[in-house]
Amino acid sequence: MxxxxxxxxxxxKLIIESLNLEGMTPEMIExxxxxxxxxxxxxxxxxxxxxxxxxxxxxxxxxxxxxTREAFASVSAMAAFIDGLNE
Amino acid sequence: xxxxxTGIGAVSGFGWGVEKLWRGLESGATSIREPSVFDVExxxxxxxxxxxxxxxxxxxxxxxxxxxxxxxVFAVIAxxxxxxxxxxxxxxxRTGVFCGGSTAGMAECEDFVGRIVGVHPGKPTLRLLAxxxxxxxxxxVARDIGACGPVIGFSSACASGxxxxxxxxxxxxSGDVDMALAGGADSLCRLTYSGFNALRxxxxxxxxxxxxxxxxxxxxxxAGMLVLEPxxxxxxRGAEPLAELAGYGASCDAHHMTAPHPEGDGAxxxxxxxxxxxxxxxxxxxxxxxxxxxxxxxxxxxxxxxRRLLGERSLEVPLTAPxxxxxxxxxxxxxxxxxxxxxxxxxxxxxPTAGSTPADxxxxxxxxxxxxxxxxxxxxxxxxxxxxxGGANAALVIRGLV
Numbered sequence: 191m192x193x194x195x196x197x198x199x200x201x202x203k204l205i206i207e208s209l210n211l212e213g214m215t216p217e218m219i220e221x222x223x224x225x226x227x228x229x230x231x232x233x234x235x236x237x238x239x240x241x242x243x244x245x246x247x248x249x250x251x252x253x254x255x256x257x258t259r260e261a262f263a264s265v266s267a268m269a270a271f272i273d274g275l276n277e
Numbered sequence: 278x279x280x281x282x283t284g285i286g287a288v289s290g291f292g293w294g295v296e297k298l299w300r301g302l303e304s305g306a307t308s309i310r311e312p313s314v315f316d317v318e319x320x321x322x323x324x325x326x327x328x329x330x331x332x333x334x335x336x337x338x339x340x341x342x343x344x345x346x347x348x349x350v351f352a353v354i355a356x357x358x359x360x361x362x363x364x365x366x367x368x369x370x371r372t373g374v375f376c377g378g379s380t381a382g383m384a385e386c387e388d389f390v391g392r393i394v395g396v397h398p399g400k401p402t403l404r405l406l407a408x409x410x411x412x413x414x415x416x417x418v419a420r421d422i423g424a425c426g427p428v429i430g431f432s433s434a435c436a437s438g439x440x441x442x443x444x445x446x447x448x449x450x451s452g453d454v455d456m457a458l459a460g461g462a463d464s465l466c467r468l469t470y471s472g473f474n475a476l477r478x479x480x481x482x483x484x485x486x487x488x489x490x491x492x493x494x495x496x497x498x499x500a501g502m503l504v505l506e507p508x509x510x511x512x513x514r515g516a517e518p519l520a521e522l523a524g525y526g527a528s529c530d531a532h533h534m535t536a537p538h539p540e541g542d543g544a545x546x547x548x549x550x551x552x553x554x555x556x557x558x559x560x561x562x563x564x565x566x567x568x569x570x571x572x573x574x575x576x577x578x579x580x581x582x583x584r585r586l587l588g589e590r591s592l593e594v595p596l597t598a599p600x601x602x603x604x605x606x607x608x609x610x611x612x613x614x615x616x617x618x619x620x621x622x623x624x625x626x627x628x629p630t631a632g633s634t635p636a637d638x639x640x641x642x643x644x645x646x647x648x649x650x651x652x653x654x655x656x657x658x659x660x661x662x663x664x665x666x667g668g669a670n671a672a673l674v675i676r677g678l679v
Contacts, residue, residue: 239403
């Protein structure tokens with residue numbers, strides 16, 4: 191498993207856990223599906239919740255609207271963003 | 278201008294939907310029972326009218342609303358049902374939402390705090406905290422149906438639902454909106470549950486409105502939503518009006534934090550104002566859908582106000598009170614009870630006041646019991662009342678259509 195794959199798995203678990211997505215499993219979340227709107231159907235309150243969870247889990251700081259928008263597009267984008275920060 | 282009710286939707290202790298509400302009311306049964314939503318051990322009463330899980334189809338519809346609080350979900354589901362009944366697909370730029378409530382997402386907020394301090398399991402998610410806003414259910418309805426007219430929340434304790442309907446009536450009459458979704462929603466929460474228990478306002482058993490041995494109310498939860506529009510507009514678009522919302526009146530006792538005025542001064546003023554608003558007199562009242570909380574104070578004061586309004590006719594005008602069946606749904610009470618009045622007018626049956634004993638003879642009222650009662654079809658005039666802690670009173674006049 192590559193670093194990106196590991197991060198993606200960790201993220202999927204975190205999303206389900208932090209957002210209380212009952213009945214969902216990591217396999218049900220596609221790497222490139224949009225997290226917000228039509229994809230997973232998350233909204234701005236979920237986004238806020240995710241920022242808090244990600245900062246804690248990965249010991250990072252997420253700042254800037256543009257960065258966040260790009261990084262939160264999908265699980266793949268989020269993993270690339272986090273691994274980029276930790277490189 | 279005549280304003281008519283063209284759609285109704287309900288969520289109650291009897292279940293999801295208007296049909297379950299009516300079957301329950303008509304049967305004389307109660308939906309008040311042991312709850313599952315939270316721990317009620319050690320309180321004066323353990324009984325509430327809780328909304329149970331719906332069938333599988335409806336459950337899927339509710340699962341899609343995961344971003345909403347329980348009270349929001351009640352409101353949205355009731356509003357959707359009301360729109361379907363009215364034959365309307367969606368709201369629009371001239372549709373307003375008027376929603377009563379007393380605690381909205383308080384239950385979720387309590388969970389949030391409980392999780393922080395470690396007395397409830399799970400993570401204190403922001404979603405739970407964000408549910409807290411009192412305007413939540415009305416906003417959720419507006420978003421769901423795409424209503425872009427005014428969206429207003431009403432919170433005057435137990436009179437909220439009726440007040441929302443009163444304001445909606447005024448907005449339709451004045452032409453501010455072409456259509457209104459009006460009603461109320463409340464879910465059970467620890468705050469109101471413990472509060473009413475601490476006040477000893479709850480009956481340890483099932484609430485028994487207007488009975489001599491009554492000991493208080495039973496709490497409930499749910500929502501009622503109604504579609505209001507001008508009669509001519511409803512007819513023009515081919516809708517079938519269910520009833521007319523003919524008048525609304527409100528007042529305040531300005532008397533006490535919790536107790537009503539002993540002779541029902543404020544209640545009487547609200548009922549008189551509603552009849553005047555409808556262009557009617559007390560002689561026109563065909564039936565009463567009473568507030569009837571089952572507390573010693575309310576039922577005494579309310580029956581006194583009714584005797585003052587109706588005079589000798591108080592023993593001839595049938596009176597029914599749904600809180601022995603539905604519990605007291607607080608901010609949604611006026612709305613859910615208005616839906617019940619519409620159903621009664623539509624079916625030609627005055628549903629019975631749940632409970633097995635006759636009315637307190639001192640009250641001088643004609644309490645409908647057992648099997649309910651047939652009523653003359655056609656132009657029946659119902660007065661539906663709601664009186665709140667704090668002294669806010671509201672009355673609605675609802676008439677059958679010929």
